[in-house]
Amino acid sequence: MRHMRIFLAGDSSVTSRPQSMAPMVGWGQVLQMFIRYAEVINAARAGSSSRSFKERGRLDWILENIAPGDLLLVSFGLIDMKPGDGRFTEPFGDYQWFLRQYVHGARDRGAHPVFVTSHERRVFDDHGNMRRPLGLYPTAMRELAMSLNVPFLDLNAWSVDWWRRAGAQGTKELFLYLEAGEHPNYPDGIADNTHLRAHGALECARFVARRLRAQALLTPEYFRNLDEPIPESAVEFLDDHVFEQLTKERVGGRTAAQESGTLR
Numbered sequence: 448m449r450h451m452r453i454f455l456a457g458d459s460s461v462t463s464r465p466q467s468m469a470p471m472v473g474w475g476q477v478l479q480m481f482i483r484y485a486e487v488i489n490a491a492r493a494g495s496s497s498r499s500f501k502e503r504g505r506l507d508w509i510l511e512n513i514a515p516g517d518l519l520l521v522s523f524g525l526i527d528m529k530p531g532d533g534r535f536t537e538p539f540g541d542y543q544w545f546l547r548q549y550v551h552g553a554r555d556r557g558a559h560p561v562f563v564t565s566h567e568r569r570v571f572d573d574h575g576n577m578r579r580p581l582g583l584y585p586t587a588m589r590e591l592a593m594s595l596n597v598p599f600l601d602l603n604a605w606s607v608d609w610w611r612r613a614g615a616q617g618t619k620e621l622f623l624y625l626e627a628g629e630h631p632n633y634p635d636g637i638a639d640n641t642h643l644r645a646h647g648a649l650e651c652a653r654f655v656a657r658r659l660r661a662q663a664l665l666t667p668e669y670f671r672n673l674d675e676p677i678p679e680s681a682v683e684f685l686d687d688h689v690f691e692q693l694t695k696e697r698v699g700g701r702t703a704a705q706e707s708g709t710l711r
Contacts, residue, residue, distance in 0.1 A: 449484070450484075450486070451484075451485045451486075451516055451518070452485060452486045452487075452513070452514070452517045452519055453482065453485055453486070453487045453488065453489065453517070453520060453524070454488045454490060454509050454512075454513055454518065454519045454520070454522070454558075455475040455478070455487065455489045455491050455520050456489055456490055456491060456500060456505070456509060456521045456522070456523075456549060457475065457491035457495070457496065457500075457520070457521070457522035457523060457563075457565075457641060458471075458491060458492070458493065458494065458495045458496070458500075458507060458524075458525050458526050458565070459473065459491075459493035459495075459524070459526075459642060459675075460473055460474065460522070460525055460565055460566055460579075460641070460642070460651075461473045461474060461475040461491035462475060462489065462491040462492055462493050463475060463476040463487065463489045463684075463685055463690070464476060464493075464683065464684055464685070464686060464690075465521070465684060465685045465686065465687040465689075465690035465691075466686060467632060467685045467687050468632060468684075468685040469630075469632055470625075470630060470632075470645060470679075471623050471643070471644065471645050472643055472644060472645050472647075472648035472649075472682055473489075473642075473643070473648060474525070474602075474643070474648045474649075474651035474652040475487070475489040475520075475615055475652070476489065476648065476682070476683075476684075477645075477648055477649050477652045477677075478652045478656065480624050480649070480652065480671075480677055480681070481653055481655075481656035481668065481670060481671060481672050481673060481695050482656060482665075482669060482671070483654060483668075483669060483670070483671045484669050485665065485669055486667065490505060490508065490509055490697050491499070491522070492694065492697075494511075494526060494534075495523070495526060495534075495541055496523055496526040496527040496529075496534035496535070496536060497521075497523040497527055497536055497541075497545035497546055497549075498527070498533075498534055498535075498536050498545050499526070499533065499534045500523070501545055501548055502597065503698060504698040504700050505697060505698060505699070506509060506548065506549060506699075507700045508697045508698055508699035509552075509699075509700025510552045510553070510556060510699065511699045511700075512557050513553060513557065513558045514556070514557070514559065515556065515557025515558065516558065516559070517526045517558040517559070518558065518559050518560075518561055518659075518661060518665075518673060519549065519553040519559065519561065520561045520600075521546065521549045521560060521562055521563065521565050521582075522541075522562075522563040522564070522565055522602070522656070523542075523545075523546070523565065524564065524581050524584035524585065524588070524603075525565045525581070525641065525642045526586060527542050527566070527584060528567060528580070528581060528582065536705060537546065538582070538583040538584050538587035539583070539590075540647070540685070542584060542587055542588075543587055543590075543591045545560070546588065546591055547591070547595070549560045549689055550595050552599055554626075559598075559664070560562050560597050560598075561597065561598045561599075561600065561659070561664060562588050562589075562591070562592045562598070562599050562600065563583070563596050563600045564581075564584070564585040564588055564589070564599075564600070564601050564602050564603035564604070565581060565585070565602065565603055566602050566603060566606035566612060566643075566651055567579055567580075567581055567582070567603055567606045567607050568590035568640050568641050569618045569621075569622045569640040569641075570640060571614075571615040571618075575614065577607065577611050577619055577711060579607065579612055581603060581617075583603065585603040585604070589601070592681070594653050595598065596632065597690070597711050598662050598664055600654075600655055600658040600659070600662075600681060600698050602651060602654060603654060605654050606651065608640075608655070609621075609650070620644075620646070620649055620692065621643055621644065621646060622639055622640060622642065622643055622644065622647065622649035622697075623637055623642045623643065623644055624637070624638055624639065625637050634702035638699045644679075645679035645681060645682045648682075649679070649682070650675055653672075653673065654668055656673060657673055660673070663678075672687070673691055
C-alpha cells in the first residue's frame with residue numbers, strides 16, 4: 448500500500464493547538480484518530496483566510512511538499528468574513544478565486560483537492576434561535592465545488608443541525624466555555640463562540656472521516672474508530688516550542704526570519 452498523506456489547509460477551526468491553549472482543539476488536530484495508513488499533515492493556521500493563507504506562503508509550502516495521490520483538504524470561511532484587515536474576501540468574488548488556486552495547485556501536482564465547509568459559530572439570539580454568521584461562504588464553496596468537480600464535505604450544514612439540537616446551553620459543552628479557575632490556561636474563564644473543545648472537535652473530525660469514506664476518497668482500510676467512542680483524554684497537544692517551530696517553517700519560498708513576528 449502506498450504511503451499517502453492528507454494535507455490540511457484552513458483556519459483556527461482546523462489547526463492543531465499547543466498545550467498553552469488547551470482545552471481548545473481544532474478538528475484537524477484529531478483527524479488522525481480516524482485515519483490509518485496515511486499521515487495527516489495539519490498545515491492550518493489560526494487567523495488565516497483563503498487569501499492570507501496563500502499570500503503568506505502557506506499554500507506554497509503545501510504545494511512544495513504534496514505528491515501525486517495525496518489529498519488536500521481545504522477549509523476556510525471563518526476569517527474570510529471579517530472585513531478591514533487584509534484577510535476579507537467576498538463569497539462569490541475573491542473567496543472563490545483564491546479557492547481555485549488551491550484546486551489548481553493540487554491538481555497540477557497530481558494531488559486531489561477536497562472542500563470542507565467551516566463549522567458554524569455558536570450564535571443564538573435572545574429567544575434561543577440559532578444564527579448563521581457564515582452566511583454565503585458555504586454556498587459559495589458548494590457552487591465552486593460543483594463547477595470544478597471537487598469533492599465537497601458540508602461540515603457547516605452538519606454542525607448547524609447539531610448546534611440547533613444541542614441548543615444555546617448544550618453547545619457551551621462543545622465550545623470553549625470555561626468558568627474562572629476551571630482551567631489553568633484560562634484563569635479568568637472564557638466564553639468563546641468560535642473554537643471547540645475536544646468533544647466538538649472529535650465529532651467534527653469523525654464527520655469529515657465518514658464523508659471521506661462515503662465518497663470513496665480513501666478506500667475502507669484507511670479508516671478506523673468511525674463508530675467507536677474516543678475519550679477526550681486521548682487528545683494530544685503540541686509542545687509550545689514545536690508549535691512555534693512549525694508555524695515558522697511551513698512557509699514556502701520565504702525564510703523563517705522574514706516571517707517571524709508576522710504570523711498568526
